[in-house]
């Protein structure tokens with residue numbers, strides 16, 4: 001079971017802050033699968049107040065309920081936590097500002113469920129493409 005911090009704008013939906021953009025393909029389906037697999041999802045967003053609530057509601061309407069929002073635990077209170085750090089403790093961060101960009105949601109699911117690296121997932125899918133689409137030539141001059 002992993003703790004997964006998920007950004008909203010640009011990650012679950014296209015970036016149209018303060019409005020809610022279009023869903024990025026397979027985002028909510030993947031998040032529902034991750035919840036079903038018993039992972040803990042933390043919504044990790046710069047949104048505050050009503051704009052944050054809009055994002056929470058938008059996700060909830062699509063069957064995505066978060067374990068916590070902008071904090072490590074549902075019950076966390078800053079003044080009662082002697083070890084409070086602004087960096088949340090997640091195993092994965094899904095964010096469109098990742099260096100290298102946001103993988104597609106199918107790849108995100110593979111990375112988390114197989115515990116493989118993004119590099120490994122990419123290499124395997126490249127190998128599958130090569131096996132499928134490039135017929136093996138007997139000789140370099142073959143058509």
Ligand SMILES: [Mg+2]
Nearest residue numbers: 007009010096
């Ligand atoms: Mg973002």
